Amino acid sequence: MTETGFLTTERVRGHIADWHRELSAIRRLSPKTLEAYGRDLDFFFIFLANHLGGEVSLDKLKALTNADLRAFMAARRAKGAGSRTLARGLSGIKSFFTYLERNNIMALEALSVVRSPKLPKTLPKALTVPEAKATLESTKDLEDTPWIAARDTAVIALCYGSGLRISEALGLTRTDLDSQSLRVKGKGGKTRLVPLIAPVRRAVEDYLAQCPFALDANEPMFRGVRGGVLSPRLIQYRVEQLRSALGLPPSATPHALRHSFATHLLGKGGDLRSIQELLGHASLSTTQIYTHIDTSHLLSSYHKAHPRNQS
Missing domain, CATH: 1.10.150.130 (Tyrosine recombinase, N-terminal domain)
Incomplete structure (x- = not known):
């Protein structure tokens, strides 16, 4: 008791x-x-x-x-x-x-009528560029079955290279793809077009070439070992393996790859409105959280490099 x-x-x-x-x-x-x-x-x-x-x-x-x-x-x-x-x-x-x-x-x-305490906003924990690249390059090293390795690499490439939510990536069909873009169905059933950069396109094509199952053009193209629709838990588990193998922080998740996509674009001078559209955010205020991350990076660089800040 x-x-x-x-x-x-x-x-x-x-x-x-x-x-x-x-x-x-x-x-x-x-x-x-x-x-x-x-x-x-x-x-x-x-x-x-x-x-x-x-x-x-x-x-x-x-x-x-x-x-x-x-x-x-x-x-x-x-x-x-x-x-x-x-x-x-x-x-x-x-x-x-x-x-x-x-x-x-x-x-x-x-x-x-008692309100729950207001929770502080937490900033997304993005991977560094080297960490994101290592995640993509190391995926195949953890899987002996070639088509499964290609599948997991493609899904992770879509999260980082196209900024997709894991549910969005796993919901893609072959009709959603063309040589230049992806048609992505996001939250609330809203559809957006996302550019398909060459490395991501190659990863997806590599998977499609090796997939052992007949894929209907209008059905989700990422499949499990028995041919059913791929569970997001399997991709989460793969990223957990990568985290352990590469010594990445606990914050390294499939969703962190999406945050990394936005953060790295912003760090290279990407326009916030464009990033909002790529991510499928309904409100710019949701996207603006990334400005705090980038501002911290810029301030750090400023303090390290500005001539007037040197002792």
Whole structure:
């Protein structure tokens, strides 16, 4: 029994146990997520037992106010919890109260108006140009079956050389290709044209020449070993292998290759509006995050090279 077990009534403990079973059996959350949700609820009930005085009952839960919930968030932050930890904790607590409401046990209106902490924007972690090139050049070294090696190389080339999301790359059909461009179906069903540079075109053609399956012109062209549509998890696993083999940072993922595409274009003087169109971003503000990366690079170069900054 956790510490929460000694701070709540038997009825509340029963509802917590039922909630856990639902998360596991019906929603099929991972063991780690279940553990995190349970731990966050523990923190909440430990706080309430001290804040309200004594054992936490359903009646006490029903009487919680916005001020009580804000006091809990403030107490967690005072103990060093960051915004992400607080947001995750609030998500677990809301899940428990949603369970109670869905089962007509009780409803807590105060929780519906509590906002999750604003999370800081994180900059994309792009690979360096040498790291991106090494990723492309080393893919074939990890696979003994030639057509699979060619397939994985082509998908990774599309992520870095054309800036595609992995789902976009795996959704391509032969009719989406021509000698000069790709027709890419992105988020929201929006279609865009992306230039097909020679190295990427050669990688795709190499795969198509070796693929052992008959490919319908209008069906996804990247296939698994049994001929089914290729799972993105296999490409993610391949990049994990490359990460280990090349000593790349944990941030090196298929999506990081897309970030690298945009960052490297911007670093070479690419126009932000054009990069927005290539990436398929609906808003320029989404693309502008790359300017922060490039600005850091430019400032670093300035401080190193400007004559007036030399001691």
